[in-house]
Every structure is written in structure tokens, then in C-alpha cells.
Amino acid sequence: MTRKEMTNGRPDTAKVLVTENLTMQFGGVVAVDKLNVVVHEGEIVALIGPNGAGKTTAFNVITGVYTPTNGRVRLFDRIIAENRPRGKMKALYKGDDAGQYKDDVVLTPDKITKLGVARTFQNIRLFKSLSVFENVLIAHHTNLKAGVLRATFGLNRKEEKDMHEKSMELLSIVGLDHLADEVSGSLPYGMQRRLEIARALATEPKLLLLDEPAAGMNPQETLDLMAFIRDIKDRFGLTIFMIEHHMNLVMGISDRIYVIDFGRQIAEGTPVEIQANPDVIRAYLGVDE
Amino acid sequence: MKKNFPASVRLTLSLIAAVGVFFLLFWLEGQRTEQGMLISILQKSVILSIAAVSMNLLTGFTGLFSLGQAGFMAIGAYVTGLIAMPVSSVDNVFYVSGMADGLRSFKESLSVLPTPLLITLALLAGGLIAAIFAALVGIPVLRLKSDYLAIATLGFSEIVRAIIAAPQLDRITNGSYGLKAIPGFDSGGGRGSLLIPFGVAVACITFIVLLIRSSYGRAFKAIREDEIAAEAMGIGLFKHKQLAFIISSFFTAISGGLLAMFMRSIDARAFQVTLTYDILLIVVIGGIGSITGSIVGAFLVTFAKEWWLRFFDQPLVINGFKVPLLRTGFRMVVFSIFLMLIVLFYRKGLMGNREFSWYRLLSWPARIGRRKKSLPSGDEEALK
Numbered sequence: 001m002t003r004k005e006m007t008n009g010r011p012d013t014a015k016v017l018v019t020e021n022l023t024m025q026f027g028g029v030v031a032v033d034k035l036n037v038v039v040h041e042g043e044i045v046a047l048i049g050p051n052g053a054g055k056t057t058a059f060n061v062i063t064g065v066y067t068p069t070n071g072r073v074r075l076f077d078r079i080i081a082e083n084r085p086r087g088k089m090k091a092l093y094k095g096d097d098a099g100q101y102k103d104d105v106v107l108t109p110d111k112i113t114k115l116g117v118a119r120t121f122q123n124i125r126l127f128k129s130l131s132v133f134e135n136v137l138i139a140h141h142t143n144l145k146a147g148v149l150r151a152t153f154g155l156n157r158k159e160e161k162d163m164h165e166k167s168m169e170l171l172s173i174v175g176l177d178h179l180a181d182e183v184s185g186s187l188p189y190g191m192q193r194r195l196e197i198a199r200a201l202a203t204e205p206k207l208l209l210l211d212e213p214a215a216g217m218n219p220q221e222t223l224d225l226m227a228f229i230r231d232i233k234d235r236f237g238l239t240i241f242m243i244e245h246h247m248n249l250v251m252g253i254s255d256r257i258y259v260i261d262f263g264r265q266i267a268e269g270t271p272v273e274i275q276a277n278p279d280v281i282r283a284y285l286g287v288d289e
Numbered sequence: 290m291k292k293n294f295p296a297s298v299r300l301t302l303s304l305i306a307a308v309g310v311f312f313l314l315f316w317l318e319g320q321r322t323e324q325g326m327l328i329s330i331l332q333k334s335v336i337l338s339i340a341a342v343s344m345n346l347l348t349g350f351t352g353l354f355s356l357g358q359a360g361f362m363a364i365g366a367y368v369t370g371l372i373a374m375p376v377s378s379v380d381n382v383f384y385v386s387g388m389a390d391g392l393r394s395f396k397e398s399l400s401v402l403p404t405p406l407l408i409t410l411a412l413l414a415g416g417l418i419a420a421i422f423a424a425l426v427g428i429p430v431l432r433l434k435s436d437y438l439a440i441a442t443l444g445f446s447e448i449v450r451a452i453i454a455a456p457q458l459d460r461i462t463n464g465s466y467g468l469k470a471i472p473g474f475d476s477g478g479g480r481g482s483l484l485i486p487f488g489v490a491v492a493c494i495t496f497i498v499l500l501i502r503s504s505y506g507r508a509f510k511a512i513r514e515d516e517i518a519a520e521a522m523g524i525g526l527f528k529h530k531q532l533a534f535i536i537s538s539f540f541t542a543i544s545g546g547l548l549a550m551f552m553r554s555i556d557a558r559a560f561q562v563t564l565t566y567d568i569l570l571i572v573v574i575g576g577i578g579s580i581t582g583s584i585v586g587a588f589l590v591t592f593a594k595e596w597w598l599r600f601f602d603q604p605l606v607i608n609g610f611k612v613p614l615l616r617t618g619f620r621m622v623v624f625s626i627f628l629m630l631i632v633l634f635y636r637k638g639l640m641g642n643r644e645f646s647w648y649r650l651l652s653w654p655a656r657i658g659r660r661k662k663s664l665p666s667g668d669e670e671a672l673k
Contacts, residue, residue: 063521113523121521127514129642138511141504142523148532151503152496160504203523 022071033263046254054263118205128185139202210242338587339544349578352513360446363560365415365542366549372411378470389460419542454557467556576638581645
């Protein structure tokens, strides 16, 4: 049973993730400025931009690490973040659309993960002193049904056994099953990246956010990663939203691309359109004046 | 895979050891007059080991550095003491201002229960009340991190102590006069002075070990390793920190209750910050993140402090020559040096974050032999 079959019956599943005028302002610095992104089910969408453009900040807002200053984030038909400038921010806010969003919805990252969003981190954040296997096993805790007492006295043996089996299965999918007992911090870089993806998959997400999955990889490893991302997308019926710098990877794998520069969205389109877009070329290469 | 014996061998060895310890304790109880000192040190060690393991659950496994142990032990001790104290001694103990009427009638209604049941109930009540306090205090305090959490919990612990000693509570806690006539472990009539504290400790520590091995324990470890990643994996930080804090406080209070039964008479001064430091010391010496380390540490520290180093406190004269330095209090100097040596040579405490394993214990002599033979370039990894 794939997850795709389970989600097909739901209404309005076409749009998995929608951000509306998403703005994140730290003091006087606008890190993300009116980001409007739509990610449809089954798509691979990339978010690109020069260093410091606000890509990771956008991810942090979507996953609940930050509360947006203004704007709204929807996951399927549910609002997972909504806010408007308040308190001190009212005076500081630089946008012109303040007050449009009346509700305030603040979900902590763990709640958003439970709703089906998993992520990886730009600078890998594994549970370093724990084993490879434990890293994946821990992520299954999200969907644990047993309470503390039941779990402590081992009364959820079947659930526990399922978790172990699923973890081992995930490890074999990402090709790390032979290293299950190794300390995760001792793995080579590329394997740590794979493990982080496996750990994210263990939370059984519908939307997977990858923050620079190919960082520090050579061209061959990047190609492998591309195939790997396609493979897990099909196998788990995922929708993927990723930040990436490797243009080969981005152009080769994405259905659509959003480009941001200094927090502002400057282009949107298919890889071919983006490659021809003068604004994008200007942002990446600079202009002669 | 770590090297180890097959499960059946380990189980057999553990069973033999458990039966051995049981009979040893049973025999010791019969020798109460000759072995009084040993018995009371064993009691104290095992009581502190519960507190140390509970602290390790927080510090070593969840990464929460809390210094509120003395406060929760005080709650446990006072609740246990108040409930377990026989109604007949109330007037003697509360001779200054008397006991509050409500509390007295509550105690009178409980006095129909047989003593063992009453004591069990008293210990559990102590744990539960401490757990409720932990839940309330945890709401603001657990949002803090590392040192700040330590200071906030330390403050809580001092507040508890001050409130207990406050004259306004004279009719409940007997203020600065403290509680007396708390039944001891042997009050049931039978042999219990060792078997009761050891039994309670085994139950408490087993629960904590099982908890750590469960999915919740893994979630605790994830929080210790990386809070941001743990949260991104769907582990609710507040919920799990709160859970660890409540469970740890529950068992800390049980340990406090046992301490009250051990001391027979308690007052607020017994629960100063130094008590927390004693437990912290045990956890650090044993190894932060090792349950067996905390247990070994509790016995080692208590035995060294209370017994093995006693002779340093007595003046010693050899052939008319009075050995210098040996006088009351010198024991603590030697004890401190001993602690420094342990920390210098075992940076992560005696056990690090490893647990007891029969294989490591039994292969110890062999490993020492090998270590001598190996070249200075040393294959450290192979030794592990």
C-alpha cells in the first residue's frame, strides 16, 4: 500500500503546500519578503537563490521553527501558520499588506511534522552519538500510539517490532543497512546525508523538504542523489520541495523552480523558463552597468 | 556489534548474582548488632542510588541539567514522614503548636491500615505530590536551557526548604523542629532494614531502565542530542521534557521518603543544596548517561565518605610519634583528592555512558594483560 493511494481520496489534494505573502522580518531585516509558493501533489519543486537570499529561513517558517511576521502557510486544506505584524513589529514592519491576515495560527515544529511534513537540514543534524539504526527508529516515535506506561512495560511489543522492521527496511532502501550499528556521527558525509533523508522518511511524511541535499557532493554523487530522490519520491508517493545550489541537480530533477533574491521572489517557472529568465541571470551573475 | 555473551549466559549470571545478593542481604540483617555500621551505609547508598539514577534520567538521558533534587526529596520525605508517623506520637512531635486538625483527622482515618500498607501509601503519596509540583514548576522552568534551568530548579529547591521551615506552616510541617518518630524500615516487625530499601530501589531503577529502553527513552535521547532535529522529527520538546521531569521527580521523592525512614527524624536543614551536590557528585563520578554508573557511584561515594576514610579522622600515634594532619575533618580532604583523581583519570566518570556488561567485567583481567603488551602507539579502538 503506498501513501499515494491513501491521499488520493482527499478533497483539494492538488495543492500540498501554499504560502501566501509569507514574510519573515527580523528587526529591520526582511529575510523573506512576500513569498508565494504553490507545491502540487507529486511535484518536485526547487527553491533557488544566491547565498543569503532567505531560502533556509523560508523553510524554517514553513516547518514552524519561526513564526512568520505576516502571511499564511497552508498544508493541504489546513492552515499551519498565519500571522500579522503585532506589538513592536507593527511599527517596524516594512511591507504594505499588514492586517490582511486576521487569525494567528502557531504550530510547533513537531505538530507540523505530525501533519506530514519532514525535513533535512543544510548542516546535517543527526543524533550524532546514537547509532544509525537508532536515528531512524527515533523518528518513528512520532507515530507511536502507546502511552508512557504501556511503552515502558513493553505492552506495545507489536508496535515496537513494527518500528524496528520499518526502520531496517528504510535503511536498506537508502543502502545503509550494513552500517545499522555504527555510530551515526562516524559515517562519511554522503552517507550522513542519506541517513538524514531516511530519518525524515521514517516520520511518514507527505511533503519532504530537503535543504541543500547535494551540498558538498561531487558530480557523480550528485547524479546518484538525483536518482535516489526520484526513487524515494515514487516509492513513498512524496511531494518534494527542495533548496539546492547545484544547478545540474536542480535543472535535471525539478518540475518547477522558484527563484528568490534578497528575500524577494524574482521568478517562477519550469527549468527551461528559469534558465532563460533575465532577472535570474542578473541575480546569479550580476550585471554590467 | 558489541562483544557480549549470549543472552542465556547473561541471564544466568545475573540470576546467580541477584540470588547471591539477596542471601547476603538476608544474612546481614541477622547480624544487626555486629554489622550495624555496614547496614546503615548500605541503606544510605541504595537510597541515594535511586536519587542519582533519577537525576541521570534528566541530566544524562534527556540533557536537562536540573539541580532541584533536594527540593523534591524534601517533599517526598515530609509527605512520607507525615503520613507514616504513628498518630500516637503526633502530640510528642508537634509539642509546640500542635498538628492542624484536618491533617490529624486525616491521619486518624488512615491509622486503620496495617503499617506496611501505610508506609507504601506514604511513599507513593510523596512521589505523587512531588510529581504534581514538578508538573507545575516545569511549565515555566522547562523552557529554559542548560545553566539557566539549573539555577531555576535550584531556586525551587531552596523555596521548598524555606517553606517547609516557615513558622506559618508549624501546624503542618512542625516548622524548624522537624518531624520525628518516623517509622524505620524494620517497623513492620520482620527483617526489612535492608530488603525494603533494596526492594524499592530495584523496582524504581527497573522502571527507569525500562523507560529509557522504550520509545520514549529514545525520544529523550534525541532531545539530548539535538533539540532542533528532535522537534523536526515530531518529538514534542515540552511534552517529553515535562514527562522526564515528572518521572524523575517522582522517583527522587521516593528516595526522599526512604531517606526520611532511614533517618527517623528529619528537618528542613537536611535538604539543603549540599544534598543535591552529593547526588550530582555521584552522577558525575559514575558517569553521566550510565545507570549502572550512578548505582556504582552511589555505593562508592557513600562508602568512601562514611566508612573507608574514617581512620583519617582519628589521631594516630605510632611509637610515640603523632602522625600529623590526622584529625576530625581530614577525611573530607582525602575524599576530595580521591574525587579529583577519579575525574582526572576517568574523564567521563567511572562508566562513561556505558552500562554494566558481564563480558566487560569478566574480560577485565584479560584486557589489562593485553594493554600492557600493546605498543605505545596503542590500538585504542581494539581495546574497546
